Amino acid sequence: MTELELKKFPQHVFGQAFTTVKCEGLSYLPWLEKRIRASGGQVHTRKVEDLWELYGSYDVVVNCSGLGSRELVGDSQLFPVRGQVLKVQAPWVKHFIRDGDGQTYIYPGAFNVTLGGTRQKDDWNLSPDPQNSRDILARCCALEPSLQGAWDIKEKVGLRPSWPGVRLQTEILAQDGHQLPVVHNYGHGSGGFSVHWGTALQAVQLVKKLISPLKISTSKAKL
Template identity: 45%
Template sequence: MSRDVCVIGAGVVGLASAVNILEHIPDVRVTIIADKFSPNTTADGAAGVWMLYNLGNTPEYLQRRWAETTFHHLETLLKTEESSIAGVTALPMFGISDDPMKQEHWSKIVYGYKQVPTGEMVKLFPYAQRKFGTFHITLLCECRMYLPWLMRRFKERGGKLINERILEFQELTGRYDVIVNCTGVDARLLVADNSVQPIRGQLKRVTAPWIKHAVFDFTSQCYIIPCADNIVLGGTTQHGDWNKKPNEDDSEKILQNAHAIYPSLKNATIEHDWVGLRPGRPSVRLETEIRKVGGKEAKIVHNYGHGGSGITLHWGCAQDTTALVAELLGEKVNFRKQPPSKL
């Protein structure tokens, strides 16, 4: 039986799916077809914090399973000397808010999750004046480094690339046995899935090397995230907005919110603004569809709609995608069991 698989999409979701398929299904040939590659995908501009955000009604048990698999994959990478090339590092993070913060369902996956007493909050964040807070250590996966690293892994194992925009699945039937659809927000067009909506995110990169930990303010939706070369200040969460140009009002608001947490950021050097469109959907779509196109049968595995968490979920979703592709090819795959969550 022939085993030609194509993955549409070279973002973090598509690339991880392609690598997993290639590494786990015997004798398979994998081609990625995409009109954008790193450094022009959504994850290239994102900070890359392991954090669950904008996932609609995606069931919690699935969020947790995919996120935990991804955490362990990144944690494994962190223990190797490759981590500096792949852009993976540990990141201390505060969540702060005016409202009491409940224990998150993912709190046992990260390191040292705890509520911060109000007395300490006042000392740690004297300007923001938030009463409630949490602290934990999470992982940061900087995709402008991680995607080239994954791409090398894909090519070393014989993966092929085509730079092209696909207008209809019909272009691919007859050429590939299985089509994997990882088109992010553009799935709205290719699949005609009107439930996919952009969630516009504008952010700013600045130089401020004195900031050593991340802060996410749930009251203002402001975030401050130290990356390898600069700090990400965010952000916006604008549902249904397709505008990919940074705008002045958002930029000003981002600065104001960040200065309200750390006034020292007024001394930061501004690098640039960036906008990305999170692939919003009522729920992540990860399933098989057999579609009749142009009188032929297309076997499709969809993997899109990861909202503000594509980096956090990518490896777990890639493994489930691989299992579905294997099933369509009459195979079974076994992924090594992950270590249990920390207690």
């Protein structure tokens, strides 16, 4: 950042400015589903309590169940990182601001401005914490004082599925003489939208290696 730009943040001695893309989940996820259907894919909604329930119906299972993998596959290394944010109306805010270690941020979007946040390991609480909200608003207003005029403030809480790195690997489950090939792809933490496309492509390569001995074309494999 230039000296002139830094004058807006007198408590900081340096900064970086760049142009990037912000992904809006509310629009992006429906678009992804539409893309899947348009390419001939099928979307089914059902509860699966054991991957072996899928045996016989699918040649390969790709497990992207996030925190659900703690119970689904007994992964005790998976843990939540609680994130609380505020969604506010402040249409004059046009640029994002991210401070220090990334726990304080202001992200304008298509529908509102996101103010954050928290990063609380092993915290399963999905109820908004009033003190967290006060801290978030105070920190963000210190960066952008005009946010004191924001309105329609809503509290949001989510759990980021975290792992010691992303779990992107193959596992061959065995039971009663049968085998079920599985590709695990979860544990992205707070970086899911940032790295999901790359990890998905890697997962596809793992699937191809699994189905190659079965002589199944990728166009016919059931994923």
